[in-house]
Amino acid sequence: MTSGLRRGGGLAGAIRSRLWPPETATHARVHDGLTVFAPMWAVAMLFSLADNPSTFIGRDGPALFLVGWTAVLAAVALVIRPRLTWLLGLLAAALILRYALLAPVASNNKTITLFMNTGILLVLAQAAWSQAEPRRELVYQHLRVIARGLLAVMYFYGIFHKINTDFLDPNVSCAVMLYAPLARPFGLDGNLFGRYLAIYSTFIIEAIAIAALYWRRWFAVGLILALVFHYIIPISAYSWYMDFSCLVFALYALTMPPEAQRDFYRSVAGPLRRVRGWFGNAALPLAGGLLVAAAWVSAMIVATDYPERPLRMFYHSTFIMVWAMFGAVASVLMTRAALEHLPYRGAAQPRQPLWLHLIPLALFVACTSPYIGLKTESSINMFSNLHTEGGETNHLLFARPPYLFGYKDDVVEILDSSHPYLLHLKARNERMVLYALKDVLRRYREHWVTYRLNGLVEEEVTHASFPAFEQPSLLERAFLIFKTVDVRRPKVCTH
Known part of the structure; x- marks a missing residue:
């Protein structure tokens, strides 16, 4: 955050200075790249775990019950203590085991998550073996390579698979299926221009996102477009997309340049320190619980007008509202940090080992499966x-x-x-x-x-x-x- 953004007199200035205090040596001491990524990854994993509520009441067997709750507790603990690196490893290991117990898994979101969690474990193991210092900085730099590669593969196939006659058809295109619920309140769901815009903007946004991942000078353009795109998708309510969008936010928080990431951290750390000062370490879980409870109550109030709707729909609506609030704050703060470094003029990061690219490469090969006769x-x-x-x-x-x-x-x-x-x-x-x-x-x-x-x-x-x-x-x-x-x-x- 620049000093100009902190200036201001009167009540507004006082509030801003309380919530976003000036940069201090303490901020610099506690910040590192994993401090930003870890809690956002934990929140993304909580959204993912919430997609299968039956596992948490033992309906799918004791193994999934134990592994699922281990992952939930590890994620909550990581939000509270993001500097405990072993918690990130525990969360990754629990989710890999859960994926294996659920296999085969149809979810694309959980598959991308599997590759990232595998990368986390491999990088943590390599850092422990090498005993390099500072260890967290090494882990951070290595995970940035993996995260950027996974995002690039995701966007590449997000374009490539859609180069087909039916996605380009405004009568049946999946882009229109996502566009229509958002445009219906305005009476524009049948608008032909809007339908074609939804189709071709998908290609344009994802192409810009790929280019910006590796064009450091203009990284913010791709990041901002991606944040808007992924923030909106879950709100269409077409499917359970909160975990997908949140994991993309987390990967972007990891891959954005260190200076922008540091500004993003500072915009969050100040208010959280104030809240922790008032309520202690229980503040974040309490706030998260109250957010979910408020969203659930809101969904149930609305449900009184639609008594025939299934309970699963109200459950889904609850987490859409949770995402709407969490995603809005995250996207605004990440956008703000990115704009302060547009165009980016920082130094290039040091070259990283080539083996890190094997994880995105494995995902790339796996995604050829529809064409080569596999899944x-x-x-x-x-x-x-x-x-x-x-x-x-x-x-x-x-x-x-x-x-x-x-x-x-x-x-x-x-x-x-x-x-x-x-x-x-x-x-x-x-x-x-x-x-x-x-x-x-x-x-x-x-x-x-x-x-x-x-x-x-x-x-x-x-x-x-x-x-x-x-x-x-x-x-x-x-x-x-x-x-x-x-x-x-x-x-x-x-x-």
Whole structure:
């Protein structure tokens, strides 16, 4: 924060000087890059954990119950004590274990989180092994490389997967599905210009975001556009996007230049010190609890006018309001810090080891899976309208997907079944890749299905109908997860 922003007389100046006190030696002593990243990452993980409330009441088994609560307690403790590096490692380890217990995981957000948490553990282990000093500075510099690379991969595939005929169609585009709820209160949800603007602005914003990640002089342009973009997405209420947007905020807080990050830290640290002085270390958890409680009460008050809505919707609405408040404060303060360094004229950071790029590279390779015949979920193709099953695709750069594996060659049409889920797919006229059907029958061995494949009907097929070598292996079950196949054309937005 510049001194000019702190000036001011009267009551406003007094309040500002109390909440944002002048820079002191204490500020410089306690700030480092991880002090900013750690609590924001912890909050992002709390949003992510809140997406699966059933695990916290033991409904999904004791292992997930214990690991989930360990992650929650580690995240809360990290918000309170962000300088305890081991808490960051504990949170990362708990979330990696939780991902393994839940595998296969369809969520793109949780997959990006997995790669970052893996990076955190590897960097912490390398720093402990090398015994380099100052250790936290080394960890900070290494994690910046990983975070920037993951953001670049995310934005690259955010563009690449959407280069298809149906995302560009204003009648079915997923961009329009996100735009419409936001524009409906203004009567603009059907506006053709607005729909095309939503489609093409997605490409423009994400392209600028990639360029700005590696163009230090104008980093603030990409950061500010990304903050606005990711702040708005969860408020559309189309899906549970709070964890995704918050993890992007946290990664940006880590990758922004150290001088801007330091200003962001100072804008937060002063008020928090005042609050802690009044209420002690319990102030932050208490404030977070009151924020969630206030959002829940607000959602329940609104719910009295919509008694037919499911409880899950009110739960979702609660966290949308929590995000609306938390995200607004974070985006304003990060924008303010970034603008103070636009254009950025600081020195280049020291070169970092090449092995750090292996983690973003692994995510990049994993996200090619829809085209090479592997999984269609968890490959950053959310809200892209992309389809690549059955040797066909709507992607404009491929006449046919360049399959290296055959998991998606065979697409089956469900004709009848004893399992409710398969009957549900039949009613919706959705199909499945044969591998996914085999996995359903493996998990529900008492059930049968009749399906059509390549014009041939197979009747009352069970798990035992397939030889052992055709059954999904443990490794396949852990990593391969496929969307159901929507045969409507143009392909509507599913997720």
